[in-house]
Amino acid sequence: MTRLVRSEVAKLLTIRSSYALVLMTAVGTAGIGVAVALAPHNHGLQRLIFPARGTPAWYDIVFSALALAEDFALVFGIIIMTGEFRHKTATPTFLAEPRRGRVAAAKLVVSLGAGVVVMAAAVLAAFVLGLSFVAAGYGDIGEMAGRLGHVLPGYLAATVLFASYGIGLGALLKNQVLALVVGLGVTAVVEPILIAAWPNVGRWFPSEAARSLETTSRLAQSGFGADLGHLLPSWEGALVLVGYALVLSLAGSLTTLRSDIT
Amino acid sequence: MQPATVEVRHLTKRFGDVLAVDDLSFSVEASRVTGFLGPNGAGKTTALRMLLGLVRPTSGQALVNGVPYRLLAQPVRTVGAVLESSGFHPGRSARDHLRAIALATGVTLSRVDEVLELVGLRSDGRRRVGGYSMGMRQRLELARALLGEPAVLVLDEPANGLDPQGIAWLRSLLRYLASEGMLVLISSHLLAEAAQTVDEVIIIDRGHLAAKGELADLLGGGGSTVRLRTTEPERLVSSLAARQIACRREEGDAVVAESTTPEAVGRVVAEDQIVILEMTNSTESLEELFFSMTAGGSLPTSQPAST
Structure with missing residues (x-):
């Protein structure tokens, strides 16, 4: 198993798309952070009061950009698994290790590491952004770093679990485009609809489960105004995501991954 | 090992x-x-x-x-x-x-x-x-x-x-x-x-x-097909037939002996002192074998025979 994990790591380190994904996460996080930070104080949304720049609550909102890492981790996980089929490297991979479930297990392990790396890139971008704001006179470095440290564990857990959820989705669907459409489609389209209509159903879906892990302020998490009462307790949310990763991976290992490689 | x-x-x-x-x-x-x-x-x-x-x-x-x-x-x-x-x-x-x-x-x-x-x-x-x-x-x-x-x-x-x-x-x-x-x-x-x-x-x-x-x-299982040209095709055919070698006359002075070996045909010719103008030997090729073994009718004819 150690050998397979090392092999999977070597595969990731030798293609450009891995580096591109990490870089895009950093750039995207910084971009969203800037956009949120520069939002007008009073944009007339409901009765919300946007916190003053430089306050801890404001930094919470800026750092909510870290949530972007979850989506990139999902994409990463999907690519790790489906890339084998897209480029037909599944043949040499399964010739080297015909017990395909073990390959999927190694990819699950590696995806956790990929999630950590993606999050590290996002945090680095957020920290540099925070330093810039401190330098511009908004708050002090201790407070800024404190808020980043406070919100980090939740986003990290969600990001790591999203990468493994991507492995599961990829194992089950095998087709890269399909897996990306389904994965991102559920997050971006299906879940918002469910949350609006049936929040008690929607909370069992991946992104909502991830949100239950986020330890940022309710205001930052809410996307300004949504009711968050439906979210699962954090530990349940974590279990739901672990469940998605394991159940989908197992289902994939028993169905699509077993299918003939022709 | x-x-x-x-x-x-x-x-x-x-x-x-x-x-x-x-x-x-x-x-x-x-x-x-x-x-x-x-x-x-x-x-x-x-x-x-x-x-x-x-x-x-x-x-x-x-x-x-x-x-x-x-x-x-x-x-x-x-x-x-x-x-x-x-x-x-x-x-x-x-x-x-x-x-x-x-x-x-x-x-x-x-x-x-x-x-x-x-x-x-x-x-x-x-x-x-x-x-x-x-x-x-x-x-x-x-x-x-x-x-x-x-x-x-x-x-x-x-x-x-x-x-x-x-x-x-x-x-x-x-x-x-x-x-x-x-x-x-x-x-x-x-x-x-x-x-x-x-x-x-x-x-x-x-x-x-x-x-x-x-x-x-x-x-080699089917033996060779030996083609000959001779001045006395009729005599060659009867000589071969007398030794149980399947043969037939072809156009002009040609005789074809089948399922035999060049050596067997050569001995007949030497023993009966028949004048030979030309003698060629062809064994079945893998391609012929292949076509006879597989359903020839459905085969693509564009298969390259050599590269």
Whole structure:
């Protein structure tokens, strides 16, 4: 198993798309952070009061950009698994290790590491952004770093679990485009609809489960105004995501991954 | 070390309504090159993929050294496989591609450079595979197959994409590996090429076994056809017929003796003192054998006879 994990790591380190994904996460996080930070104080949304720049609550909102890492981790996980089929490297991979479930297990392990790396890139971008704001006179470095440290564990857990959820989705669907459409489609389209209509159903879906892990302020998490009462307790949310990763991976290992490689 | 074996028992694969491989049984021995021949769509690739654990048989078994591929303790060190639809990440270098496999299988990383050297890709090893020609990719596939120093080598249409020099090189490499004790099983639809490479042939047609045996036996089994031109065709025909050699007259002064040997015909001619103007001997070619063994009517006629 150690050998397979090392092999999977070597595969990731030798293609450009891995580096591109990490870089895009950093750039995207910084971009969203800037956009949120520069939002007008009073944009007339409901009765919300946007916190003053430089306050801890404001930094919470800026750092909510870290949530972007979850989506990139999902994409990463999907690519790790489906890339084998897209480029037909599944043949040499399964010739080297015909017990395909073990390959999927190694990819699950590696995806956790990929999630950590993606999050590290996002945090680095957020920290540099925070330093810039401190330098511009908004708050002090201790407070800024404190808020980043406070919100980090939740986003990290969600990001790591999203990468493994991507492995599961990829194992089950095998087709890269399909897996990306389904994965991102559920997050971006299906879940918002469910949350609006049936929040008690929607909370069992991946992104909502991830949100239950986020330890940022309710205001930052809410996307300004949504009711968050439906979210699962954090530990349940974590279990739901672990469940998605394991159940989908197992289902994939028993169905699509077993299918003939022709 | 025990010589390697490959054995296929009642192997059957059904894809929906299509019976790709139908109750196929054969065994292959070490220290020789065995050709696995058949027209396109005969089930060669499917059979080989079942042997390699990539395709699940509907029924029957494919065994390497007595066990299914999936149960081999060290598959890459036991069997090397060159497969047509095996892929490469275009952005990864040949060396990195092989290193990832070496890491997964416990093969030492120094072996990667050895096999690249062996297939003549050493200087291109750090280039991304996306820029490789067909022939280079085929060489890389072969390098991957040889990575674990296996005792069994399975090649599916390995000549595809190789230029004539590459094919000649491959042929001598396979002959060398077989002489070193390796079991080499090679599928091909290029018969002239196969005839120069293999010791033994397995011919399959529409999923089942059509013929199997030593190439020389299969080709020699029917004897030769000897064509002669003579000043006395009538006397030659009766002389041959008197010795139970099947023959017939053809146009002009030609006589054709069948299912015989040049030597037998030569003795008749010498004994009866018949003047011979010309004598030619033709054995059945692998291609003729192939067409007679397989359903000729459905064969594509564009099959290249040589490369």
